[in-house]
Amino acid sequence: MNDGTPLPLGATASPEGVNFALAAPNATAVELCLFDGSGAHEQQRLRLTARTDGVWHTRLPSARPGLVYGWRVHGPWSPREGLRFNPAKLLLDPYAREIVGRYGGEDLFLGHDPSDPDQRDTRDNAAIALKARVTAPLPAAPPGHSRVAAGDRVLYEVHVRGQTRLHPQVPEALRGSYAGLAEPAVLDHLQRLGVTTLSLMPVQQRADESRLLALGLSNYWGYSSIGWFAPEVRYWSGRPGSTPASEFRALADAVHARGMELVIDVVYNHSAETDELGPTLSLRGIDNALYYHLRPDDRALYQNWTGCGNCLNLAEPRVLQLVMDSLRHWVSELGVDGFRFDLAPVLARGADGDFDPRAPLLAAIAQDPLLSRVLLIAEPWDIGPGGYRLGEFPAGWLEWNDRFRDVQRGFWLQGSEGIGEFAHRFTASSDDFRRNARAPVASINFITAHDGFTLRDLLSYSERHNLANGEGNRDGSSHNLSRNCGVEGDTDDPAVLAERLRLRRVLLAVLLLSQGTPMLLAGDEIGHTQRGNNNAYCQDNETTWLDWDRADPAMTAYVARLLALRRDAAPLRSTRWWPAEAPQGATALRWLAPEGHAMRTEDWQRGDRQALAILFESPAPEPSWLVLLNAGEADVEFTLPPGRWTQRLASDPAADPAHAAPLEAALTLPPSSLRVART
Structure with a gap:
């Protein structure tokens, strides 16, 4: 082994072997523990000597992807000061690319004595601890993130x-x-x-x-x-x-x-x-x-x-x-x-x-x-x-x-x-x-x-x-x-x-x-x-x-x-906020009462009717769109805005033909329903 480098953190495979680096600035000593392929048997324990800016590091020239390892970290045990070092507990590298084993809830994983949380538990858990397996990097992913328009x-x-x-x-x-x-x-x-x-x-x-x-x-x-x-x-x-x-x-x-x-x-x-x-x-x-x-x-x-x-x-x-x-x-x-x-x-x-x-x-x-x-x-x-x-x-x-x-x-x-x-x-x-x-x-x-x-x-x-x-x-x-x-x-x-x-x-x-x-x-x-x-x-x-x-x-x-x-x-699905007044030639959003007029204050404040028409009015030749809804418990009759409207969807199954259907100037919506139409 040699000193290796403090970056990158984790285990990094290269033609020169595998570099190991762990950030533990408050530790007094760190050991790299090597295991067989199953992760059940510790085969070697290496004490690291190189430390740079709180990162402990080494390189193993003979190591290759597939190697299973874990860390033992030494330091004071003083929970009241936030210090919980315990070298009896094998630790998973937070940079592990692949993990061997599964935590099963055993109290052997506790860093503290199960009967006294202020005391350090001295039982060794290496045989069942979570461990990391060194992996070879995958090919870089091709660029092209956020492929879909917002x-x-x-x-x-x-x-x-x-x-x-x-x-x-x-x-x-x-x-x-x-x-x-x-x-x-x-x-x-x-x-x-x-x-x-x-x-x-x-x-x-x-x-x-x-x-x-x-x-x-x-x-x-x-x-x-x-x-x-x-x-x-x-x-x-x-x-x-x-x-x-x-x-x-x-x-x-x-x-x-x-x-x-x-x-x-x-x-x-x-x-x-x-x-x-x-x-x-x-x-x-x-x-x-x-x-x-x-x-x-x-x-x-x-x-x-x-x-x-x-x-x-x-x-x-x-x-x-x-x-x-x-x-x-x-x-x-x-x-x-x-x-x-x-x-x-x-x-x-x-x-x-x-x-x-x-x-x-x-x-x-x-x-x-x-x-x-x-x-x-x-x-x-x-x-x-x-x-x-x-x-x-x-x-x-x-x-x-x-x-x-x-x-x-x-x-x-x-x-x-x-x-x-x-x-x-x-x-x-x-x-x-x-x-x-x-x-x-x-x-x-x-x-x-x-x-x-x-x-x-x-x-x-x-x-x-x-x-x-x-x-x-x-x-x-x-x-x-x-x-x-x-x-x-x-x-x-x-x-x-x-x-x-x-x-x-x-x-x-x-x-x-x-x-x-x-x-x-x-x-x-x-x-x-x-x-x-x-x-x-x-x-x-x-x-x-x-x-x-x-x-x-x-x-x-x-x-x-x-x-x-x-x-x-x-x-x-507009990606822009609707203005109160649309610019000339732009689509306008208009809120309409069922009777067909623009919503007034008293319409917004009515407590006896939960019905509304939402008109997206576009200049020709673009189509206009109309959403009608009724969340109340009674039928509501709507007067449609001027134009030739074709129904595109109805949430109430009985009124939802598979094909587009022309609409009359007046339309009755049953409770808990929504319709969509276009010109």
Whole structure:
């Protein structure tokens, strides 16, 4: 061995061998431990002597890809000072490209004595510890990120395993894997729908919480990351000649070959090491005080703005470096086109805990020549102080807009939102997003997402049914704004089923025809149910796996029609804010009362009628578009604007012929319905 170099961090293979580098500035000594191919037997332990700016490093000239290794890091044990070094615990390299082993919740992973958290546990866990395997780099991903025009983008939030675990057209050996998701039958379905962008739920290597493991469950959603460079091995098919990384890259290439984008959900706000009583897997043992936000009043405790036990401290340059290097790796080597950042305000909290829209990570991404060009999506809330930051991320970022969700549910299902609030959200929530030169597409509109009811369940359950999660039905939101239409759960009552269908269709129409960036939840287009579980994060079973044998082809066709209509109707997906008065010769947005006149103050304030006409009036020869809606409980008669109008879509099934149909000057809309027409 020789000294090697302090950069790049992690294990880097080259013709000169493998260079190892670990950032642990507060450590007193570091040992590199080499294992057999299975990772079960430690074969050699090498004490590093070179240290540069807090990075310990060495090169092994004879090492090659395939080598399995881990770290032992020495230093003081003083939890009250935030120091938790314990060389008895083998540690996973945070830069690991491939991970060997799986955390099973054993107390042997605890850095502290199980009976006395103030004392260091001296038992060695090397035989079962998570380890890294040295990998050869993949070929560089071709450029071309953000392939889809902003106004054309349609997101589809999907779980790699759940999408194909029961898919009859996917070979059994590939179901639930990256390779399964890349199968032509799967991508054909998404293309027929009109989806442009797959948004994968977390695919970085995770470690399940010990509480779930004790219940025989797992963190199915994946928001428990421990390996930020490594694709989750549980989604690898294991096909000979492939690796988790190469199979994921093949998925990215297959998506790109269809002209679509691939976005992944990333979890940099916390790690799977959880709170002060959690396991020592990696960062906690490498340099706890460096990597985590600790409470100033007691540094044995962690800030918990995530609800998951800890928060990574991106105010520290080395932690920022870890995240930036990880992001670049997923783009340049694994081929993704963007990221959805879980609990994003945590990433922009400084050492004082305050959110800063010019925080180091946001500034670093903005100036990075690679990352500044990819799709950036924030989940704009956490549970810390002042944690709700909708609309406050920088220009260029998109954000999940839960206000769109809540207003649409309240307007159509509860009668709790007025027509003015509906109109505001229909046109991309300008009060939140029309700042800092941001465009309407910054608002990611959704009715349902992984966290909450599916669309079918939203209209079948008034209460959550989460007993299977093992928390006494206390977990998950109790504020769902759902409506069971008279029966809780499944029913064969034709009147109830008709109402549910009508509401599903109108909610999908509003979602996919509103200004902004729409996001579909995978399975809503086929009628997927989780049987009332609105927090199925730990259900890796038929609860969450899409049941393709029971898919609703009529609903799938309806979603495809909606997205085709969105592509055809340019004003509905405008990337510019609508002015109060349109310039001469430009399309104008006009709000009309059912009687045909421009909406007046008294029309907006009426509490007895939830009906509106939205006219996108274009100069000839461009077509004008008209959206009519009625969210009330009674029929409403509309007088159409002058012109020859042709119906293009009706959310109420009885009035929705497959072909375009001419409309009379007056039209009656039944309750909970929407129509679209054009000249």
